[in-house]
Amino acid sequence: MSRPHCVFIQAQDLPFKRGLQGGGRPGVQVKILGIDAKNGDCTTIIRYPAGFTRKGPEHLRAHEEFFVLEGSLTINGLTYGQHAYAFLPAGHVRKSYASKSGAVLLTTFSATPKVQTGAPERGLFDKALLVEQINTLDMPWDESLVDPKLARGTMIKPLRTDPYTGESSFLYATAPHRVPKDGAKPKWTHSMIEEIFAIDGEYVWGDCGVMGPGGYVWWREQQWHGPSGSITGFNLWVRTVGGPMHNIFADKKSPMRWNPPYRPRIPAGLKPFAKGYVRGPNY
Ligand SMILES: [Fe+2]
Incomplete structure (x- = not known):
């Protein structure tokens, strides 16, 4: 891996x-x-x-x-x-x-x-x-499965937990308007790899850009990102690799940005393809 x-x-x-x-x-x-x-x-x-x-x-x-x-x-x-x-x-x-x-x-x-x-x-x-x-x-959504350190409004549909490694796959969704109260949130990372595919909605990476449906992530261990949030809400397929889900939050908060430019951190081979996400109008 x-x-x-x-x-x-x-x-x-x-x-x-x-x-x-x-x-x-x-x-x-x-x-x-x-x-x-x-x-x-x-x-x-x-x-x-x-x-x-x-x-x-x-x-x-x-x-x-x-x-x-x-x-x-x-x-x-x-x-x-x-x-x-x-x-x-x-x-x-x-x-x-x-x-x-x-x-x-x-x-x-x-x-x-x-x-x-x-x-x-x-x-x-x-x-x-x-x-x-x-x-x-x-399946019903289950709010009780979400890390209580995360802001309310998120929920999970569990798909699988590996009985040997604790690795898991699940759907992770948030209601729209998941916006930090004071405009700031901590960055965070994980002790394992987190893989994400955006099925629907938008996920805003304050440091990397706005990810839309079709967005794909292979988030390596101990790589800091965020803060993140969503105005539209989202439905993500998520998989942990190398252990069960484990979030690590920064001590201090950083200001949330809602329209950050697309500045991906991706393998060199993908860079020529990466154009980013352009939201279509809803009017
Ligand atoms: Fe995460």
Whole structure:
């Protein structure tokens, strides 16, 4: 998990390329939001074309986690529609999968997604890691799961907690007008990596710019950012890597800026693509 710090890039600024690294799933188009060059673990957006179909049995040598951004996909007879979530561990057997009218999925892999036909050898598949399907649209928000040090108005839909590492994935939302009372908030950081994909809404990084829907973050440990807030509200997909969620707040407050220029801290290879986010008018 030695991917470099990335706060933040808009997914819209990155190109789709044909095919999935590792060679599986012919016909799909892929945007790579982040990848570890050595191990191949990556976060991608995969577009399955209408009529996509693949017959198994087959399995991956890596864990696959996904969140449906658009359309729907059917795996082993289960249909994953808008905002459905799954964590399919290495060795999970796909007997069949297909998308009738197409789908776009935010997808992470824990290593290069190499496809192998048939069932896995004994010991590869760990059922304790399986989250077969969560229809997040049906879930209630839970305010009690948010760090009490954070300002009120935020809530969580838990998706997964790794039983061995405590790493977690969840949806994190705030109501609009989450504005600090006195115009200032502490910067903060974490002891683990925090990965973010903005599903909807705007997240304002006082130090880096306004992130809109499609914003992507790989926030390395001990890198300070913020203060942050939101006037529109937001709905984020969040994943911790390297341990459970742990926030570290600065002692002093810094003034919040609401229209900061786009000054991302991202890998050099992404800089030529990074244009930032431009809000459309609502009138
Ligand atoms: Fe955070």
